[in-house]
Amino acid sequence: MLTGPVLLGRGFFLLFTIREVYDGYSFVAGFHFLWGCWLVTHVIERFDRCRQWRENGSHAWWPLFFAKCSSLWLAQASYMAFFLVFVIQTLIALVMEMWMCVLLPIKLVYDPELVV
Secondary structure (H helix, E strand, C coil): CCHHHHHHHHHHHHCCCCCCCCHHHHHHHHHHHHHHHHHHHHHHHHHHHHHHHHHCCCCCCHHHHHHHHHHHHHHHHHHHHHHHHHHHHHHHHHHHHHHHHHHHHHHHHHCCCCCC
């Protein structure tokens, strides 16, 4: 589960720099890329279902139908953006902080010559 986003993130950063980037940054970039791909396919699938529903005999007024589908999509996109920007970033930061403040000192106690 971690390898895919890290490799995608490394590939992304290779477009901009030849130096190797820290794996945490690569993971975050790759995770956002995967989530963005999922979001785009979900939106395309949803609008296709709306279009098929419209063609199968629905007699809704087109501007009202379009406003309804667009407002639903906007609400879902806002919900997704909130989780991408605030919740997921906070959880990733907590995991990194836990590693730096708890696990790394424990490793240094067992192996004092460890180079970090």
